[in-house]
Amino acid sequence: MAQAQANIGVIGMAVMGSNLARNLASREGNTVAIYNRSADKTRTVVSEFPEAGFVASETIEEFAASLTKPRTAIIMVKAGAGTDAVINQLTTVFEPGDIIVDGGNALFTDTIRREKAVRETGINFVGAGISGGEEGALKGPSIMPGGSAEAWATLGPILKTIAAVAEDEPCVTHVGTDGAGHFVKMIHNGIEYADMQLIAEAYDLIRRGTGKSPAEIADIFTEWNKGELESYLIEITAEVLRQVDAKTGQPLVDVIVDQAGAKGTGAWTVQTALDLGIPVSGIAEAVFARSLSSKPAQRAAASSLPGPTSKWTVDDADAFVEDVRQALYASKIIAYSQGFDEIVAGAEQYDWDIKKGDIAKIWRGGCIIRAQFLNRITEAYDENPGLVALVTAPYFTDAVSQTQDAWRRVVVAAAQAGIPSPAFSSSLSYYDGLRADRLPAALVQGQRDFFGAHTYRRVDAEGTFHTLWSGDRSEIEATDTH
Numbered sequence: 001m002a003q004a005q006a007n008i009g010v011i012g013m014a015v016m017g018s019n020l021a022r023n024l025a026s027r028e029g030n031t032v033a034i035y036n037r038s039a040d041k042t043r044t045v046v047s048e049f050p051e052a053g054f055v056a057s058e059t060i061e062e063f064a065a066s067l068t069k070p071r072t073a074i075i076m077v078k079a080g081a082g083t084d085a086v087i088n089q090l091t092t093v094f095e096p097g098d099i100i101v102d103g104g105n106a107l108f109t110d111t112i113r114r115e116k117a118v119r120e121t122g123i124n125f126v127g128a129g130i131s132g133g134e135e136g137a138l139k140g141p142s143i144m145p146g147g148s149a150e151a152w153a154t155l156g157p158i159l160k161t162i163a164a165v166a167e168d169e170p171c172v173t174h175v176g177t178d179g180a181g182h183f184v185k186m187i188h189n190g191i192e193y194a195d196m197q198l199i200a201e202a203y204d205l206i207r208r209g210t211g212k213s214p215a216e217i218a219d220i221f222t223e224w225n226k227g228e229l230e231s232y233l234i235e236i237t238a239e240v241l242r243q244v245d246a247k248t249g250q251p252l253v254d255v256i257v258d259q260a261g262a263k264g265t266g267a268w269t270v271q272t273a274l275d276l277g278i279p280v281s282g283i284a285e286a287v288f289a290r291s292l293s294s295k296p297a298q299r300a301a302a303s304s305l306p307g308p309t310s311k312w313t314v315d316d317a318d319a320f321v322e323d324v325r326q327a328l329y330a331s332k333i334i335a336y337s338q339g340f341d342e343i344v345a346g347a348e349q350y351d352w353d354i355k356k357g358d359i360a361k362i363w364r365g366g367c368i369i370r371a372q373f374l375n376r377i378t379e380a381y382d383e384n385p386g387l388v389a390l391v392t393a394p395y396f397t398d399a400v401s402q403t404q405d406a407w408r409r410v411v412v413a414a415a416q417a418g419i420p421s422p423a424f425s426s427s428l429s430y431y432d433g434l435r436a437d438r439l440p441a442a443l444v445q446g447q448r449d450f451f452g453a454h455t456y457r458r459v460d461a462e463g464t465f466h467t468l469w470s471g472d473r474s475e476i477e478a479t480d481t482h
Contacts, residue, residue: 006033017076019138025052027161035063064093096122108179124151129185131367140164142367146181164366176352190269194335197286214251231371285422312417326406337390357381
């Protein structure tokens with residue numbers, strides 16, 4: 001059997017796993033054990049990166065024996081049955097007090113189930129969201145671990161060595177128990193969907209409205225990245241728009257098929273929000289926009305449907321570009337506000353003590369949605385931990401106040417021009433619904449009471465009521481059936 005010498009192990013030597021292992025090995029104090037179901041893959045990684053000093057094993061038993069106690073292993077395999085299989089293997093060779101970490105994109109309810117089952121063996125189970133892609137795994141990701149305080153005591157110092165650093169702080173924090181880490185990572189990905197869709201809509205509106213080329217729009221995004229919109233996604237958008245296809249000489253964006261893929265975390269965010277009763281309309285529309293883009297037969301059949309009868313023109317290109325910038329910023333605020341609403345609701349539902357300001361801090365570096373204004377989110381929750389909606393914090397209220405006129409102009413222009421802007425428009429509708437003195441939900445409740453006796457409450461009296469619609473239409477007190 002191998003001699004115990006590694007303080008951390010990684011299982012799964014695909015790109016994400018091998019990059020994370022290399023990151024760990026590059027940090028002072030870490031010796032990394034590695035294992036892959038295919039021993040050939042393990043050997044390849046060892047030979048390609050000799051400087052890492054990996055402790056390689058060809059069986060799960062050798063892997064466990066190579067780890068110092070408490071043994072700590074990070075699983076980086078495809079989510080689902082593969083993860084369960086590795087967990088089952090590890091529970092046969094690990095002992096009480098050891099730590100199993102799932103670093104994949106697992107559904108948080110699966111993590112809750114796994115943590116409960118593993119806990120019965122005395123072994124700690126941690127679901128850790130890891131954001132930043134392949135580059136982040138290698139150079140420093142944003143890490144969102146859940147699990148027990150006991151596991152964090154051992155795992156925390158190790159993760160802090162490899163996490164991205166923003167303003168001298170590592171982008172990792174103990175999120176909460178059982179599935180909290182993967183829950184927060186799911187919300188991160190949902191916000192990412194909305195952010196990407198909003199940027200795509202901004203590009204589309206500018207291109208169609210002004211006739212600017214992708215390279216010219218890249219320059220606009222580069223300029224935007226110097227101000228309040230500074231973010232990783234704005235930065236890479238400029239890079240993508242500037243890229244020229246070597247084969248055709250055309251902008252790369254023009255030769256990419258306009259059908260966007262998805263791996264499910266955005267859908268999970270929306271499905272969970274529906275279960276929690278939290279409106280995340282901007283995120284939902286971003287998910288649906290990808291779904292619509294990937295329906296070529298339907299789009300082809302509908303291509304002859306009538307659109308606006310008059311041609312849309314932009315009289316002042318510079319003014320329009322500035323309006324789009326402001327609309328993007330306002331809609332981005334709504335996306336984050338909705339995402340944090342879901343975090344608050346999830347924490348209440350699953351009894352997690354999630355520090356919202358800390359989450360914003362660890363998203364400042366390493367992750368896909370890293371952005372300048374995350375500092376403002378941290379400040380908002382530091383000032384008012386019980387903030388009922390992020391958009392109501394003074395900084396964000398002021399920001400939306402200054403941008404809403406431009407936001408409205410952009411949504412109106414898009415509608416008149418027949419240009420789809422689902423994330424822009426749904427974000428504005430959400431904002432207006434949130435601030436409305438009275439919503440038409442009163443009529444909906446009246447309809448529900450008419451056909452289903454679902455009852456209603458009155459604005460001028462306590463209690464619950466029902467109208468005898470099929471009788472004399474008098475009102476009676478009733479039991480709430482909402």
